[in-house]
Amino acid sequence: MNRIAATVSRVANNTYSHTRRIMPEQPWWDYLESSFHKFPDDFELDIKTEAIVESTAWGDYLLRTVGSSLVGSLALPLSMSPGQIRRDQKMAEFYKGKADEGDPGSFFIPPDSAKIKIDIRSAGLLRFRPKDGECSLLSFESPFEPVNPSIRARYNQRKRNSRAWAQYWKHNDGPRPTIAIVHGFMADPYWLNRMFFALPWFYKQGYDILLYTLPHHGKRQSRFSPFSGHGFFAGGMGHVNESFAHAVHDFRVFMDYLESQGVTNIGVTGISLGGYTSSLLASVEDRLKFAIPNVPVVSLPDLMLEWFPMNTAIKAMLKITGTPISEFRHRMAVCSALTYQPRLEKNRLMIIAGAGDRLAPPKHARLLWDHWDRPNIHWFPGNHLMHLDQGKYLKEMAKFMRDIGFDQQL
Numbered sequence: 001m002n003r004i005a006a007t008v009s010r011v012a013n014n015t016y017s018h019t020r021r022i023m024p025e026q027p028w029w030d031y032l033e034s035s036f037h038k039f040p041d042d043f044e045l046d047i048k049t050e051a052i053v054e055s056t057a058w059g060d061y062l063l064r065t066v067g068s069s070l071v072g073s074l075a076l077p078l079s080m081s082p083g084q085i086r087r088d089q090k091m092a093e094f095y096k097g098k099a100d101e102g103d104p105g106s107f108f109i110p111p112d113s114a115k116i117k118i119d120i121r122s123a124g125l126l127r128f129r130p131k132d133g134e135c136s137l138l139s140f141e142s143p144f145e146p147v148n149p150s151i152r153a154r155y156n157q158r159k160r161n162s163r164a165w166a167q168y169w170k171h172n173d174g175p176r177p178t179i180a181i182v183h184g185f186m187a188d189p190y191w192l193n194r195m196f197f198a199l200p201w202f203y204k205q206g207y208d209i210l211l212y213t214l215p216h217h218g219k220r221q222s223r224f225s226p227f228s229g230h231g232f233f234a235g236g237m238g239h240v241n242e243s244f245a246h247a248v249h250d251f252r253v254f255m256d257y258l259e260s261q262g263v264t265n266i267g268v269t270g271i272s273l274g275g276y277t278s279s280l281l282a283s284v285e286d287r288l289k290f291a292i293p294n295v296p297v298v299s300l301p302d303l304m305l306e307w308f309p310m311n312t313a314i315k316a317m318l319k320i321t322g323t324p325i326s327e328f329r330h331r332m333a334v335c336s337a338l339t340y341q342p343r344l345e346k347n348r349l350m351i352i353a354g355a356g357d358r359l360a361p362p363k364h365a366r367l368l369w370d371h372w373d374r375p376n377i378h379w380f381p382g383n384h385l386m387h388l389d390q391g392k393y394l395k396e397m398a399k400f401m402r403d404i405g406f407d408q409q410l
Contacts, residue, residue, distance in 0.1 A: 022363070023370030027100070028338045029329035032367075037305040041362040043355050049381055053356040056383040060358035063384070067186075067359070068310040071233060074226050078234040080317055088237040089321070092331045094148050095241050099333035104284045104340045107147055108248045113256035116140050123167050126191045130203060133171040138257070139219075140164055144249045146242040155242055158231055161220045164250040169199070169209040175262035177289075177406050178208040180251070182270030182277045186229045188218040196271070198394055205398060206407065208263070210254060214277065215246045229273075237331050240300070244335035247277055248284055255287060265289045265406050269397070272297070272360055272384065275352075279337040279368055286343035289406050292397060294352040295360040295384055298338050298368045301328040306361065338371050349375040350400050352393055359384035376400065 022039075024031035033039075045053060078084065098107045119139050127135040142164045146155045156162070167190045170176075179202055183193050190211050194200065199209050213220060216231030225231055232243050255266055267290035270278035275296030282291035297303050304314050305325070318328060333339045342349060349372050353365035362379075369377050378396050382388035401407060 021370045023338070023367055026102070027330070027333070028371075029099075029333045030326050032299070032302075032329070034325045036299070036363070036367075037302040039363045041355075041358075043362075043379075045355075052381045052388065056354075056356035056381070056386050056388070057358050059386065060356065060383040064307055064359050065309070068307040070227065071310060074230060074234075079236045079239075080313060084236040085317070085321065088331070091148060091150060091238045092327075094150075095238065095332070095334045096330050098147070099330060099339050102340060104343075107334050108245055108284045109147065111143065111249050111253045111256070113253050116143065116253055118257050123190070127167070128169055128194060128200065128203070128209075130169060130171075130200075132173075133169060133203075133208075135167065135169050138166045138168050138254065140253060142246070142250050142253070144246045146238075147245055148238060148242065151238045151242060154235065155239060158216070158222050160222060161215050161231065161246075163220065164253065165213040165219050166254050167209075167211040169203055171203075171206070171208060174208060175258075175264070176206060176208040177265035177267070177401075177408075178210055178258055178263050179401075180210045180212055180254070180266060180268040182212050182214065182251075182268065182274030183217070184270075184272030184274050185232070186217075186227055187272070188213055188228050197269075198390075201394070202398070207401075210258070212251055212254060214273065215243050215250070232273075241332060241335050244277070244280060248281060251277075251281060252285060255285070259287075265408065267291070267401065267406055269294060271295055275360065276300075276337075280335065282342045282344050282349060283337045283340035284343065288344060288348075290348045290350065290401065290404060291342075291344060292350045292352060292400070293365075293368065295354055295357050295365070296351065296368055297360045297364045298336055298371075299329060299364065300332055300336075301325065303360070303364070337368060342372055346373055346375045348404055350397070351375065351377045352397075353377065353379055354382045354384060354387065355379050356381065356383040 121137050123135045123137045142162050146152045181193055181197060193211055203209055217228045221228050222231055258266055266288060268278045268281055268288055269292040271294040275293035278291050279293040279296050305311050351365055351369055353362055378393045380387050380389050380393055
């Protein structure tokens with residue numbers, strides 16, 4: 001089988017050591033190896049590049065342990081209480097049935113945006129201040145209702161989460177092609193994503209920018225939430241599934257708004273949890289001109305089994321309840337991109353991944369790459385947060401957008 005020829009940056013001419021396809025036949029939750037979370041993330045690298053990759057990987061191990069401890073101590077106890085486990089077991093058949101259908105339209109129901117009013121206000125003191133445009137804050141009261149009726153009352157208790165938010169950078173002579181950015185877990189500040197993604201540079205290329213806030217983050221988090229994003233994983237399995245349905249729903253409302261303003265080209269990229277969400281959007285929304293998940297995860301159950309010390313509690317819960325990993329995956333497969341065929345052609349898909357990433361391990365990007373029939377992929381020699389040679393993949397993204405004609409509205 002051919003080596004992975006798409007590796008770039010300082011990983012150029014080096015290869016990921018697993019050349020066989022690791023994406024199994026459907027249903028993937030049954031046929032993906034139960035030890036997937038133990039798969040090594042090895043690359044065939046020269047000595048210098050291997051030293052760079054391994055040194056950055058160790059930074060992720062430390063960060064992963066801290067993050068896992070935070071989620072494990074403040075969020076999982078709420079998701080793994082005896083009462084919540086019983087509720088999740090009662091709801092399991094509902095979500096498994098939706099996954100079995102393999103139809104994203106069955107779970108990700110389009111919004112009725114005609115009845116939704118978008119409010120526009122100043123984006124605040126830390127906003128981007130373009131000379132040839134404006135930066136505003138968009139919001140609306142989301143009419144989203146959880147797909148599973150049995151969870152609606154509990155889910156809707158988080159009132160602040162019901163208002164959707166996005167920061168919008170708009171040229172004065174628009175409409176322009178718009179790049180939508182989806183942030184990572186706990187990483188919602190607009191100024192942080194502005195810096196990390198070099199968004200002023202993309203704006204100067206002529207694109208408008210929409211920075212989308214995921215449910216339970218930023219202004220959407222509960223008032224007494226211990227950290228941004230806490231609510232995403234503090235309500236059990238069904239709550240996580242519905243949070244992704246909510247994320248897709250509200251993103252589509254913003255898409256509808258942009259189209260009502262004359263925008264015809266909208267693409268999405270996102271990092272980490274945002275990478276997971278952007279790959280899911282590519283499975284649901286065919287109006288997108290491109291999707292570029294950055295350091296994505298595709299199977300949350302497998303990720304949780306890898307993150308120490310959180311994985312010890314997860315393994316204990318699975319053992320006590322007699323739940324095999326295939327069943328755990330099946331219950332959450334409804335919100336995984338692996339469950340659906342992408343709605344975009346392969347030439348409109350691109351994946352960014354880090355060779356030293358140990359928060360969103362490379363095997364997840366490889367699994368998505370296989371599932372998407374191996375589109376363009378860019379490996380960089382860094383970890384989850386330290387994207388070495390980032391300038392190269394940002395330029396690759398810009399070239400990718402031009403090559404697919406995304407810039408035709410400029």
